[in-house]
Amino acid sequence: MIENVILFQIDLTSKLAKSYSQQEFDRIGLDITVEQWILLKIVEESEGLSQRELASKSNRDPASITRTLDLLEKKNMIQRELIPGNRRQYRIILAEEGKKFIKIHMPLIEKHRKNSIKGLTDKEIQLLHDMLKKIQNNMK
Amino acid sequence: MIENVILFQIDLTSKLAKSYSQQEFDRIGLDITVEQWILLKIVEESEGLSQRELASKSNRDPASITRTLDLLEKKNMIQRELIPGNRRQYRIILAEEGKKFIKIHMPLIEKHRKNSIKGLTDKEIQLLHDMLKKIQNNMK
DNA sequence: TTATTATTATTGCAATATCAATAATTGATA
DNA sequence: TATCAATTATTGATATTGCAATAATAATAA
Numbered sequence: 001m002i003e004n005v006i007l008f009q010i011d012l013t014s015k016l017a018k019s020y021s022q023q024e025f026d027r028i029g030l031d032i033t034v035e036q037w038i039l040l041k042i043v044e045e046s047e048g049l050s051q052r053e054l055a056s057k058s059n060r061d062p063a064s065i066t067r068t069l070d071l072l073e074k075k076n077m078i079q080r081e082l083i084p085g086n087r088r089q090y091r092i093i094l095a096e097e098g099k100k101f102i103k104i105h106m107p108l109i110e111k112h113r114k115n116s117i118k119g120l121t122d123k124e125i126q127l128l129h130d131m132l133k134k135i136q137n138n139m140k
Numbered sequence: 141m142i143e144n145v146i147l148f149q150i151d152l153t154s155k156l157a158k159s160y161s162q163q164e165f166d167r168i169g170l171d172i173t174v175e176q177w178i179l180l181k182i183v184e185e186s187e188g189l190s191q192r193e194l195a196s197k198s199n200r201d202p203a204s205i206t207r208t209l210d211l212l213e214k215k216n217m218i219q220r221e222l223i224p225g226n227r228r229q230y231r232i233i234l235a236e237e238g239k240k241f242i243k244i245h246m247p248l249i250e251k252h253r254k255n256s257i258k259g260l261t262d263k264e265i266q267l268l269h270d271m272l273k274k275i276q277n278n279m280k
Numbered sequence: 281t282t283a284t285t286a287t288t289a290t291t292g293c294a295a296t297a298t299c300a301a302t303a304a305t306t307g308a309t310a
Numbered sequence: 311t312a313t314c315a316a317t318t319a320t321t322g323a324t325a326t327t328g329c330a331a332t333a334a335t336a337a338t339a340a
Contacts, residue, residue, distance in 0.1 A: 014154035015199040020279040059155045139160040
């Protein structure tokens with residue numbers, strides 16, 4: 001049965017996490033999608049990456065990153081910064097609204113993250129992380 | 141860092157698995173998407189479910205199931221069977237091409253599934269499965 | 281039986297994904 | 311330097327997803 005296939009369970013968990021998070025976002029009236037949030041957070045943690053690097057970090061298509069960044073830029077969450085002497089790429093950095101957004105909502109996200117791993121020990125989480133990494137490597 | 145958030149790693153693994161599988165499918169010329177395949181396999185394993193039940197089993201939106209079934213039906217992979225005395229739902233069952241498809245391609249899928257968990261012991265897989273289930277329950 | 285409520289599948293819409301093609305720019309090579 | 315190749319972001323086309331609204335039907339209550 002497909003329920004016993006580990007990749008199926010990983011997929012299920014991923015979908016569940018996404019819809020659970022999105023509902024939380026909607027519930028408190030945040031006008032943002034989960035993918036937008038993830039991208040925003042990556043930008044905060046690693047300011048100045050190129051779009052290609054962001055695509056690689058989040059395992060998404062560069063074309064899709066372009067469009068999501070367009071949306072985030074429209075909301076003044078991020079900014080495409082020009083690089084002197086390089087007119088081919090941008091440094092993607094946080095903008096005012098993005099900073100505010102993260103500052104205000106990070107606690108809730110943290111709470112959600114903690115809740116998602118309720119009942120698992122630190123050691124188990126570490127093990128889970130390592131196994132996921134192994135699986136990822138098996139598929140590269 | 142978001143790389144240390146377990147839900148992020150789960151999402152990454154899921155995306156990687158999807159694109160890896162899709163490339164395999166495309167490479168050998170299968171005209172099917174990963175989501176279509178998963179749905180097809182569920183139908184095979186649990187014939188006669190309603191679309192709502194399929195949506196629930198695969199953690200997808202009923203609307204999306206409708207459209208994926210439309211595609212599978214067009215390919216004569218599945219069939220919407222009428223239920224006497226019930227004009228609101230269908231029994232979704234395998235059709236000729238669906239049976240053939242699974243019979244022919246199951247070995248490759250099995251190989252792929254095995255490869256994805258290469259280097260992990262049975263015990264570890266069991267543990268991984270249990271942990272994913274726990275996480276899923278935390279988000280319900 | 282009739283009216284109300286709940287369920288099921290479908291459709292419309294915006295966001296996202298994927299792939300190919302393009303444009304601009306940069307890097308490498310003859 | 312001039313040419314060719316590679317890189318980066320963007321755009322277009324098409325498919326897919328999740329949510330909300332709708333339509334049809336079934337189940338329940340008055």
